Structure formats: structure tokens, C-alpha cells
Amino acid sequence: MELTRRTLFRIAGAASAGAAASALAPAAQAALRARPDAKGVLVDTTLCVGCRTCEAACAEANKLPEPERPGDDTIFETRRETGPDSFTVVNKSPKKSPSGDDRFGKKQCLHCIEPACASACAVNALEKTPDGPVTYKANRCLGCRYCMVACPFEIPKYEYAKTVPTVRKCTFCAERQKEGKPPACAENCPMGALTFGKRDELIEEAKKRIYQNPDKYVHRVYGEEEAGGTSWLYISDVPFESLALKTRVQNSSYPARVEGALSTVPWVMTLWPPLLAGLYTFTNRKDAVQSEEETHE
Amino acid sequence: MSSTAAVSRPANWQEWIRDHVFLGMSSRDYLKSLWTPADVIIGLILLAGIPVIIYRFVAGLGAVTNLDQTTPWGLWIGLDVASGVALAAGGYTVACTVYIFGQKKYSPIVRPAVLTGMLGYLLVVLGLLVDLGMPWHLPYPLFLHFGTTSVMFELAWCVALYFCVLIFEFLPAVLEWAGLRKVRLYLAKFTIGAIIAGVMLSTLHQSSLGSLFLLVPDKLHPLWYSPFLPFFFFLSSIAAGIGMVIFESSLSHKAFHDQIKKGRPVDLDGITVGLSKGGALVLFAYFFLKVQGVVAGGSWHLLGTKMGALFLTEMLGFILLPSLLFAFAAHFYKPGLARFAAILTVLGIVLNRINVSWLALNWDAPNRYVPSGYEILTSLTIIAIGVAAFRWIVNRMPVLVEHPDYKGIH
Secondary structure, three states: OOOOHHHHHHHHHHHHHHHHHHOHHHHHHHHOOOOOOOEEEEEEOOOOOOOOHHHHHHHHHOOOOOOOOOOOHHHHHOOOOOEOOEOOEEEEOOOOOOOOOOOEEEEOOOOEOOOHHHHHOOOOOEEEOOOOOEEEOHHHOOOOOHHHHHOOOOOOEEOOOOOOOOEEOOOOOHHHHHOOOOOHHHHHOOOOOEEEEEHHHHHHHHHHHHHHOOOOOOOOOEOOOHHHOEOEEEEOOOOHHHHOOOOOOOOOOOOHHHHHHHHHHHHHHHHHHHHHHHHHHHHHHHHHHHHHHHHHO | OOOOOOOOOOOOHHHHHHHHOOOOOOHHHHHHHOOOHHHHHHHHHHHHHHHHHHHHHHHOHHHHOOOOOOOOOOHHHHHHHHHHHHHOOHHHHHHHHHHHOOOHHHHHHHHHHHHHHHHHHHHHHHHHHHHOOOHHHOOHHHHOOOOOOOHHHHHHHHHHHHHHHHHHHHHHHHHHHHOOHHHHHHHHHHHHHHHHHHHHHHHHHHHHHHHHHHHOOOOEOOOOOOOOHHHHHHHHHHHHHHHHHHHHHHHHHHHOHHHHHHOOOOOHHHHHHHHHHHHHHHHHHHHHHHHHHHHHHOOHHHHHOHHHHHHHHHHHHHHHHHHHHHHHHHHOOOHHHHHHHHHHHHHHHHHHHHHHHHHOEOOOOOOOOOOOHHHHHHHHHHHHHHHHHHHHHHOOOOOOOOOHHHOOOO
8 A cells, every 4th residue: 555645644634633532531530529618528436336327327228228237246246348238337446445445437438539430430430429429320330340449448349149230339328418418327327426518627627626635536537638538537546447447548649640641542642643654654665765776786 | 466367256155155164065074074173172162161151141240250349350351351452462563563664574474463363352352241240331431421531441442443453454364255356455555554553552552451550559569560550561462462473373384284385385483583583672671661660669578478479470480581582592593492482471471461450459358369160161261262263264264375366465
């Protein structure tokens, strides 16, 4: 095939069209960020008594089976993870508080400000809504489970037992929030350990409690920095890892780690075709000149 | 071209089918000819494996796999998908060498490399279909919902487009087989365009397969996690392509010896030794870059651990060693040694992809995943489908030898 200038233009044109399409990526990336007045929950673990009312309220609100062994403290003997049918679980800390009380950690989706799971989803089945919740649309999910691989907190769970399986996790009661109601767990906590509100204000509240009781609390708000910030925040008087919260996580955004690689896509699409076409013309011209010279000799 | 009269036209379609599909035999003789060890083994694997695949769709992933909540990706993703994509890289590697870099001496291996690539991607798609929870949603990222922040989205597009490119690149062989001369000659105009698109798409998705894991800095073992992951995956795909082409061509030249004897003689030893020069360079660069990854990650102290031993096995036994063997084979003209190095290279890339997507991912989880018998059987079935398709095509279409009517057309 002869490579004319027109073909070259055509290739370059196709490439830049593709590049323009992928230039949309950074804009979409910005959409991941939550609004400044997005909602959050502050968990003051020093107030939690491990009654697991939140588990029951969650199950009811999300039409899940009742939590196993309600009211039976032997459930705390093993550390539990969330599951396809249990969006929140309460674990007992092996460490007691300085005052000798039992401490508990409630686990559920933390609704990251820049969620790795949503950024990983090829079809936007998982989405960060501006109000805070990370929601899921099963009707478009491929079931590739990259969200599960991506989540640093290991929250999305899969229905392996089902023929038509979906990803399952806490939705931050997005539907209830639309109606102006707080999440079921926060509404039903009898100890006031879960405060629902604007995330910015909750961080202030958390820090106020730490400043006012500097000898009591760990000097850190879990979720302020974790994974670049999460909607759910925790304060505690025992180390966070003993509350079964993941501490081996980055203090920066996860999607940002992939931005660099994704932003090279338009470059490769724009530069490769003309580069390769040029190389092709060069080698072919060399061959043509060589064979011409040979025939002249 | 010399003569168009040379194109023989069969009298009727029954005859055409007998000549082109049943290799000139009656259907009874054809069935008898399938009674060979290779065909019987493939047949047995399919007989056992296809019901398992059906069962997987009836009963769900949990019924056949050992996947769990901490290990959502297992053998199918590690072997059939991640390794499959890398091992199918021979298509773009050889096409680029011959058409773009003008290394015409490798042109006899373009078609088998493109065929291996095309079937490789077919296996990748089959692997994905069994692994995806809702495979009927597979067209969504292409046509309906665009998750532009996802590397998986980019992968879906590139793999889909590149699969089309590979089919297009292989189309000439199909058209020559079908005797559609005019279409065949018309399509030749687009060869270079297709090859350029193929190299571009391969650069993108081979590296993206590595970029997938940029998102898991805490879960992937530090010896494998690196910001260079996309470069590791791209560079190693070239090595995998070269290794696969050497391995596949030496197998083909034994298995299809009778067919090749009839064609124009091909200097396979020369080609193998030439390729091993490229293999040595690429593998060495890859080895060096991986060392840089360890330096940049500050993970020297982890080399003494159990995972470190796995890493060193991969690095020394399956990257550095084949690199040196390739160099030795190229320098002293040892095609046999080059073939051994090619096998090591291919195994090394499979080991790497399995390490990154499975063994080194969540390496410290309390319960480690081990694939179930059903998973292994399904993977074998998918590979068997590929081998069967390769044999079926090579026995009929001009892949290993040129079609006498189309000499010198590219």
C-alpha cells in the first residue's frame, strides 16, 4: 500500500478525534469529588456499647435478613466483615478503653470523597453522588469485580451464590437521605454514638471533642485523611486498628494514582499513528532507493 | 500478478465444502481422520469442560469457583485474561517488525502470529464471559455507559477494537481460502493502516492491564507494586509476543510438517535466532526496569521473605536467565537454545501476570485462594478451544505457507 499525504491526514484526523474523546476523562474525574456541604456521619466509638441496634435498623431499611444472633455477645468472639446480606457489622475491640470499658467498631462503607470503587467502574454502576453516598446500579453492572479489588477498605461484597449476582454494600441510605431522613443506623442508635450531618461540620465537632478531652481521645479523626477523605468519620480512645478499621490505607486519593496513566491515552492516540506511519514511509523509501540503486549497477 | 486463470472454481457448493471444509474427504473419511491423539485429547477436554461452563451459568460463580470476598479475581483472570492478552502480543510485535520496521525476513511468521493473536483474544473474551457476573452486559461500556475514569473502560474499548483489527489482519487468509480474490486485493490497501491501529491499541491496552493495579497500592505486595506497572506490562508483552512466536512456530513446523514441506522453504532457524536478539534486548530492559521498581519502592529488605523468594524466582529464573540465553543463542546461532529461552519467557510472563493478579494481591490475607478443579478444567477447556481452532484454520487456510495464487501480496 502506498502511503499518501492524504492517508496520513486521515490517520491523524482519526487519532485526534479519539484524543478529544479521551480528553473528557479529567472532567469526569472532577465529578467524583463531593460537594463541600456533602453529608457524613461521625462515629464516637467511646459512646458505643455494642448493642447492634444499627445492624438491625440497617437490615430493616435495606430489606436484608435479620442480623445473626441478636443480643448474643458470643458473636463478638470472632471478627466479622460485612457481607452481601449484612451491610454493617459491629466488632468488639480486643483492647479495653483506659477506663476499662469495652469498645466497639462499626464497619460499613465509608463513602470516600474520591472512591476507588466508583473510579474503577467501567460503566458507572458505582457512582459518587454529590450529597455523599456512593450508590450502585445493578442493571448496568458487568460483574467484573474490579470495584472489590480496588476498594482499600474491602467493602463491596459479591453474591457468588446467585445466578444473576450483584455487588452489595451500604448505600448510606441514599433513598432515605433524598426524603430528608438520616441513615437508618444513625437514626436508631440509642447511645447517640452516630451523628449525621454535614461532613465539614462533623470534622469540627470531632476535633472539638478531641481538644476538650485531650487525655481521652486518640489525636486523630479516622476518615479525615484516609483514602483522601471519607464521608464517615471516627474518633476513639483505643487504636483504630483494634476497632477492626483498616489502617493500611493511603492518606491520599486512590483515583488520582491512575490519572497519570489515563492521561497518556490521548498522547499515544495522537502521536503513535503519525510516528509509525512516518517510520513506515522511511523504511519503505530506503528499500525503494536501495532496489533502484541495485538495478542501476 | 501472473494469471487470474490459476484460481480454480469448484463445480458446485457440495464440492466446495468437501474441498475446503472436509479437506477433500467424504464426511465419513473426515470423521475417521479425526481419530488422532491430539484430536481425542481436545475432544475429551471439551466433553468434560463444556458441561462445567454450562453449570457455571446455571448455578452461579460460587458453585464452580473458589473465589471469595477477599479474592474476587482468580485463575480465569490471571491465566485466561491477563496472561492471554500478553501471550497474544505476537500479532502486533511481528506485524510491526515486518511492516513498519521493514524487516521482511520475518514475513513468513506474520500470519501464524496474527492468527495466534486473534485466537488469543478470542480466548480472552471467552475467559471474560465465564468470569463476568453478568456477561450479557459486556457491550454496555462500549455503547451505553462510559466510565471514563476507569482503566477497565479503556481496556474494554482497546481490546474490542484490537480484536476487530486482528480479525481484519487475518481476513486475507480467510478470503484466499474462500477464493474471494477481488475483495482480498482491495483490502490489501488498508493493511498498513490496520497495523498502525493495532500497534497503537496494543500499546494502550497492554500497558493498561498493568495500570489496573495502580489502584491497589496497599493490597499488592510492594515488590510488585510500582508506578512503573504500565511500563512493566507493555515491555513484557513484547517479550511475551516474541517468546510465543518462537514457541508457536517451532511447534507448528513440527505438527504441520507435511504442509510446510510443499511450500517455499522457510529459514525458521534464522528467524528464530533473529527474534532471540530482540528477545534478549527486551527482556534485559524489562529486568532492569523491574530492578528500578525495587529501588524506587525501597523494598530490598523484602527480598529475604517468602514473597521475596517468589519475586526472585520470577526475576532471575524467568526474566534474566532467558534474556542471557537469548543473547547466547543469537550470538552463537543456537536456535534450539532460543526455543528453550522462549518457553522460559512465556512461562515467566504467565508467572508475572498470575503473581500480580493473584499471588501477590492480598498476599497477607488469612485465607488464600486456591483454584477449584472446575476452574482449572474451565481454563483448560478455553485453551483447548483455541488449539482446536488453530488446527482447524491452519489445516485449511494459507497460514503457514503462501497461497500459490497470491504470492508476494501483502
